[in-house]
Amino acid sequence: MMGYPISEEELHGYVDGELDAERRLEVEAYLKDHPEEAVRVRDFLAQNRAFHALYDSVLEEPLPRGMAQPKQPQFDVWVPRAAVAAVLLTVGAISGWFGNAAFQEATVPTNIASRAAVAHAVYAPETRHAVEVDAINEEHLVSWLSKRIGVTLKAPKLGEAGYSLVGGRLVPASSAPAAYFMYENRDGNRITLYVRARYQTEKKMSLRYRYQNGIGVFYWLDERLGYAVAGEMTQQELLLIAKLIQSDFND
Amino acid sequence: MTRVVTEKEALIVEQIPKLRRYARALTGNRAAADDLVQDCLERAWGRFHLWQPGSNMRAWMFTIMHNCFANTMRKNKHQRGLVPIEEWSAEAQIAPNQENSAELRGVAEMMRQLPTEQREVLLLIGLEEMTYAEVSEALEIPLGTVMSRLSRGRERLRALIAQPKAAGVRAVEE
Structure with missing residues (x-):
């Protein structure tokens, strides 16, 4: 039967x-x-x-020469984590300094960074009400947020960094709403992405970093949007995620 | 020069043959495929500390492969990451005396005509034998999207193979 x-x-x-x-x-x-x-x-x-x-x-087929050899220095388990972190912070600080020097003339929308950090502090620890619309309804989430902020959005893919979408919500920006996406990895660590339309007074701006109350934020502006990604991790790790987001939005 | 590969690194290394197989089928070209695998490996080594032990290494490597492929496609937009049709079929590993070799060549050629997103799903499932859930994880798309791409892709490939050789013949004649 x-x-x-x-x-x-x-x-x-x-x-x-x-x-x-x-x-x-x-x-x-x-x-x-x-x-x-x-x-x-x-x-x-x-x-x-x-x-x-x-x-x-x-x-x-035999592998091409060298293909199976690790190409980059590995973070070996024997190297104390603190030492690795110190090196990464130094590298990050230097690249950050050059980054800043090159863009001194741009208007710096620090408010996007602090709003993202505050939103992260408020929503990321939430277990039951972290998001308004969860990832199962991603399509609806993205079209709703796009409509509200007036620019076509997408929820970037961060699987390469081990993070998947939890969902999103609408949050306040200065004068209009902003879209807010939350991601989580297998250990339950969360990162959040705050996106809003670019104001007419703002210029394009490359990546900047800001750290406040234990939360790191990378923020930047392109032709259409302002972005801020927040998380509690090393600057280098967060940078990688910021770059994934950039490349996904450029698709 | 060659140092011993650690146990953790071996997790990546053991994926390489399958990454190469998939890349060959995806791009239809040996050199382009190995460039893609090389890109993918470099990215994987650089991000290795982000990989979480216990999570699915294969899905993670194919996520990176997918992103690298998308980058390549973006760079040469008009080429769509593809090679000319004669190279495409010549690169397929068909022994001249292999049974059904004409049929196989047909499949290889028709795969080229599928949209990339459908080709990826068909190959991850049909060739790499990933579960639907793994494909959803690797491509970072919902399960429903995996299913609809699979269904549309297979049906389209079926129609392309079934049609008289017209398209293929014309391409050769022109």
Whole structure:
């Protein structure tokens, strides 16, 4: 007996071995009665076999010289963490100093950094009400926030840094609302991104760093938007996340 | 010169053959694929301290691969990160005496015509045998988006393969 109708998703799930044994049998019974669907499934399986026939031999190819050698100095477990942090802070401070020197003339919207830090302090520790709309409804979240701040947004992807989207909310900026995204990693550490439309009086500005009350903030302005990403981590780690956000928004 | 690779580093190194296989299928070109893998590895070494032990290394490496590929595509927008069709099929590993070799060549060529986002999903699932949940993690897209790209991609590839050789023949004749 068929428990419930077979969906398109389940046909693919059958092809890719994502179904449990019982459901597999039900799909097989269904395919016997639906030859057209059976042909589709057969073709999908043939596609997968073709990919393997075409490209599996790459697995046997010797690696190009040097490909398997680590390219950058590794943060070995033997190096005391404090020493690593000190080096990173120095590097960060130097690059930050040059960064500042190059952009002394730009208007510095420090308020975006302090608003982001305050919002981070308020919302990041929240467990139950951290966000208004959670990541499951990302599409709705992004279109709602885009509409409210008047600029098309996206929730940047931060998986490379180990963070995934928790959700977002609307927060106040000086004269108009700002969009606010929250991310979390597996250890439960959170970072938050504050985005608002760029004011007409503001100029483009490259990355700046500010640290207040244990919260680090990188903030910058492009043609359309002002951004501030806040988190409790080393400056170097936060910088990497800021750059991921920049590159995602440039897509 | 060559130093011993640590246990942690070995986690990355053991992903390399599959990254290369995927990159070859994605770009259709040996040199472009290995450049992509090289980019991806450099990024991975640089971000290694951010990788959380116990989390899925394979999904993480493919996330980086996806981002590197997106960067490459952005840099040469008009090329769409692709190689000419004759190179594409020539790069596919088809032995001349292999059974169904014409059919396989057809699949390789038609894959080229799929939108990148569909090609990625088809290959991660069909070639790399990732679960739908892993693909959702690697590409940072909701499960529903994985399913709709998979479904649309497979159907489109099926239609492309089924159509008379017209498109392919025309490309050769022109």
